[in-house]
Amino acid sequence: MNFWLVKSEPDAYSYDELETTGRGMWDGVRNYGARNNLRAMKEGDQVFFYHSNIGMEIVGICQVAKEHYPDPTAETGDWSVVEVVPVRRLKRAISLKEIKATPELANIALIRQSRLSVMPLTPDEFTQIIKMSEL
Numbered sequence: 517m518n519f520w521l522v523k524s525e526p527d528a529y530s531y532d533e534l535e536t537t538g539r540g541m542w543d544g545v546r547n548y549g550a551r552n553n554l555r556a557m558k559e560g561d562q563v564f565f566y567h568s569n570i571g572m573e574i575v576g577i578c579q580v581a582k583e584h585y586p587d588p589t590a591e592t593g594d595w596s597v598v599e600v601v602p603v604r605r606l607k608r609a610i611s612l613k614e615i616k617a618t619p620e621l622a623n624i625a626l627i628r629q630s631r632l633s634v635m636p637l638t639p640d641e642f643t644q645i646i647k648m649s650e651l
Contacts, residue, residue, distance in 0.1 A: 518561045518636065519561065519564075520561060520562070520580075520634065520635065520636055521564040521636075522578075522600075523566045523567075523568040523632075524566070525568050526567040526570050531567070531575045531578075531602070531605065534576075534600070535576075538601065540578075541597050541599050542554065542634070543588070543597045544587070545587070545597075546590075550632050550633045550634040551595055551596055551634075554634055555596050556636070557580045557584065558580060559580050561580040562603070563577065563578045565578055566626070568633075572611060572612040572613075573609040573610055574610045576606055577602075577603040577604055577606065578600040578603055579603050582599035584597065585597060606646075606649040608651070612626070614648065615645075620640070620641075621641060621645070624637065
């Protein structure tokens with residue numbers, strides 16, 4: 517199993533919406549690095565849902581339910597989507613400020629590649645954030 521983080525502005529698409537619908541298509545990605553990360557996702561992979569711009573915090577966990585296929589919203593180009601289902605909301609949202617202040621997360625892609633909307637996490641990073649959310 518692999519671990520990921522996806523970012524969305526909550527006023528465009530939020531974790532609440534994912535919970536309400538029960539399944540979401542992660543579409544509209546127009547960055548080659550993020551697209552390649554979508555293509556690397558496998559069914560069952562665990563994914564943190566990060567609210568960007570408003571809140572700037574990890575709020576929930578979802579899971580890849582369907583592996584990549586062509587993005588139906590793309591008018592041109594070679595873009596992909598995956599489908600995710602909600603797993604659970606974190607007990608406590610973890611802010612970007614808190615992530616930056618945690619030495620164990622110093623190399624997390626969220627800090628190093630902050631503009632990337634789909635990024636891999638190491639198992640240790642995923643576990644550390646879960647631990648932090650349960651404090």
